[in-house]
Amino acid sequence: MIKHLRKKLVFSFLAFTMSAYTILLALLAADAVRKERNTELAYARKMADNIAGQLQEGILLTKQDYTYYASSKIWISLSDSFGTHSGPECFSTPAEELKKQIISERHIIEMEEITPTDPAGSSFHYTACLLDGSSNDQYYGIKMEFPARSQEDLKTLLLIYPRSSAWSVLQKNCRLYPFFWLSVFLLMYGMSRILIQKAILPVESALKSQKEFTAAASHELKAPLAVIQANTEALELTDSNRQKQAVILEECDRMSRLIQSLLSLAAGDSGHFHMHVRETDLDTILIEAWEAYLAPCKKNGINLELSLTKQDAPKIFCDPDRIVELLGILLDNAISFSPSGSSIELKGCVRKKSAELSVVDHGPGIPDEQKHQVLKRFYRGDASRTDRRHFGLGLNIAEEIVRQHHGRLELSDTQGGGCTVRVVF
16 A cells, blocks of 8 residues: 555656646747747848848849848849849749738738838838748748839838748757756656655554554464364353353354454565465366355355356466455355345356456445445445444455456446456456
């Protein structure tokens, strides 16, 4: 239990701290992408401003200028009263297709209009758009309308600059983030193990003392109980005292079963649950359990049915004594809660990668809200504790036996009423 608690606490601590750190890294990465794209947009606008300033001063763009800008991944188109001049293609998407998006002003991200102080001057229009390429690529499109030296000569400058993908920005600016994440994870994992180990040390010590006390007390009670039982059986009693003797012997037997159950649980808690695994025929185990509980079933008016595996079923590796003990616990519960005249089925089957044992009864069954509780220690569906035949330990011991065999125990409702306990190895 402490081991499970420690793992759960470590997992919870890591999940919380690493989730917070992951969110922080994600925010930093998003900020890096935002800053990079703002820088790219600012660069595109600066280039457009420089070209516009050059043209306003009367310096015309030459063919070499268009080629130079194309080599820097900048496409330029200039329109004036003399016509339109465009630079060479430099993108995977045709520039004319991107140009149409700029002219239609789709996905505008910035817009500005500068009015000159001179009333006779022409306004300066600036528009920035986000352009979608044909290959999942994106671009910044700048459209600038400005006057040249002659106010009648209005020029329109279109500039396209590629927009970096988020992945390329992350590769450029956040290459070390995975290393940082892994380093923090290892650091948090080590710290969580140390801190949680120290935090639960008092609890672990208290539980260890409790387990040792349970094991020691149970073991010490066996000897005086055996003496009481032996001496009670040896007494020469009159007919009037024989009933009292029977009551004493019955309570001694009940106390002996309780002590044995406590010893089994203490052995499981301490990791000293003795197992003698060997190759075993599953049918032999089923027949042994069926023969042992045939008489108790008849005494209670219950029909115990046996369903064996196929003749060619392979042998399994298990502790046969523990499996018989497991089936005894399940059958004892089924007999206790099955009405007279009903039946109990003891089944076994071997599948391709597993062996299954089932005990099917037709009693009152287990409510869904109690199915996860019946495996707990000292839990009994009888809230008043008037049923003296059970201590609420049987299914917990059965679960420990199944766990030692690396299997699982499943509870389900029997069709028509009752409970089906299935053990899968």
